[in-house]
Amino acid sequence: MRIRALWAVWFRGVDPRLVDATVAVGLVAATVAIGHQYHPAGWPPFDARADLLSASVGLPLALRRVAPIGALVASCLAFTGYLAAGYQPSLNFWGPAIALYGVAAQRPPRTAAAAAALVAAVVLHSGLTAPELGVGVAVIQALAVPSVIWVFGNSARLLARRNQQLALLTSQLRLAQEERAKRAVAEEQRRIARELHDVVAHHMSVINVQAGMAGYVFRSEPDTARAALDTIAQTSQEGLRELRRILSLLRTEAPGAGGTPDGDGEAGE
Numbered sequence: 001m002r003i004r005a006l007w008a009v010w011f012r013g014v015d016p017r018l019v020d021a022t023v024a025v026g027l028v029a030a031t032v033a034i035g036h037q038y039h040p041a042g043w044p045p046f047d048a049r050a051d052l053l054s055a056s057v058g059l060p061l062a063l064r065r066v067a068p069i070g071a072l073v074a075s076c077l078a079f080t081g082y083l084a085a086g087y088q089p090s091l092n093f094w095g096p097a098i099a100l101y102g103v104a105a106q107r108p109p110r111t112a113a114a115a116a117a118l119v120a121a122v123v124l125h126s127g128l129t130a131p132e133l134g135v136g137v138a139v140i141q142a143l144a145v146p147s148v149i150w151v152f153g154n155s156a157r158l159l160a161r162r163n164q165q166l167a168l169l170t171s172q173l174r175l176a177q178e179e180r181a182k183r184a185v186a187e188e189q190r191r192i193a194r195e196l197h198d199v200v201a202h203h204m205s206v207i208n209v210q211a212g213m214a215g216y217v218f219r220s221e222p223d224t225a226r227a228a229l230d231t232i233a234q235t236s237q238e239g240l241r242e243l244r245r246i247l248s249l250l251r252t253e254a255p256g257a258g259g260t261p262d263g264d265g266e267a268g269e
Contacts, residue, residue, distance in 0.1 A: 021062040027098070028058035031091050043088040053082040057095035064102030072099035072115050076122045089126035096122050097149055104153025105160070112154060116146040196246050203239035207232050 031054045035046035044050075056078035060071040075095045082092050100119045104112040120142045127138025214228035 016065055017062070020064055023098070024059050024061035027061065027094065028055050031058060035087075035091050038088075038091075040088055044086055046087070049085065050082070050087050053078060053085060053087070054092055057082060057092040061095065061098055061102075064099055065106070068099070068102040068106050069111070069115065072096065072103050072118070075099045076118055079122055080125065083126055083129050089129050093123070093126060097145060100146060100149045101153040101156075104150045105156040107157075109154065112150055116150045119149075120146045192246060192249070196243075199239060199242040199246070203235050203242070206235045207239075210235070 032046070032051050035050060035054065039045050057075050060074040060078070062071075064071045076099070079092050079096055083089055096119045100112075100115055103115040107115070123145055124138055124142035127133050127141050128135070130138075133141075210228040210231045214225040214232070217228075218225045
């Protein structure tokens with residue numbers, strides 16, 4: 001897991017097609033270099049034609065993400081031509097194998113099974129061109145190699161699909177949480193608006209009634225008018241206190257809001 005994490009960090013932001021092209025060129029370069037150094041008995045030495053055929057086997061791997069089936073078919077055909085030319089089969093063996101992994105990692109099982117059958121036929125042909133292996137070994141190799149590669153490629157495909165589903169579910173969960181948060185904020189705003197309306201309406205109604213009465217009895221009953229004015233003063237003070245309480249509550253609930261209920265910025269009496 002640690003190696004996979006380091007690999008993901010190193011190649012984060014790198015175009016996967018560039019990685020595939022690097023792998024293809026590296027495979028061809030390694031094959032050519034080994035071919036010119038390794039000369040088993042009974043096989044012709046590497047020459048320019050072998051270099052060209054090796055490039056034809058390895059370079060299609062650069063397209064294994066863009067066109068995995070085309071890359072596989074091209075690599076298998078080139079490997080078949082390489083074998084027909086009489087060169088040692090072990091050097092270009094991994095071209096079709098890597099191409100099969102690309103198909104199994106991106107295509108449905110039926111398509112991957114057909115690709116595995118094609119690679120198995122090519123691997124069997126390569127084994128039969130080496131008499132020292134024997135028919136039994138060639139058959140086992142033709143069955144085992146594509147099967148193992150298919151298992152690994154299909155596992156990578158399933159893992160990628162689960163990761164996509166997990167990313168989709170995570171995105172949906174985030175959107176649902178944001179929507180719930182918005183609804184909660186809107187509901188709280190409506191509650192505070194109703195409370196503010198009730199506070200203002202109640203106190204203004206009291207003030208209006210007392211002011212009317214004070215004006216009506218101002219000359220005939222000055223004590224009653226004075227009491228009404230006192231009520232107006234008391235009611236206005238209570239209304240201001242209620243307004244300050246609501247505003248303090250708003251500042252407390254607002255994200256990142258500074259100040260305290262008794263801090264600066266409150267409405268004055």
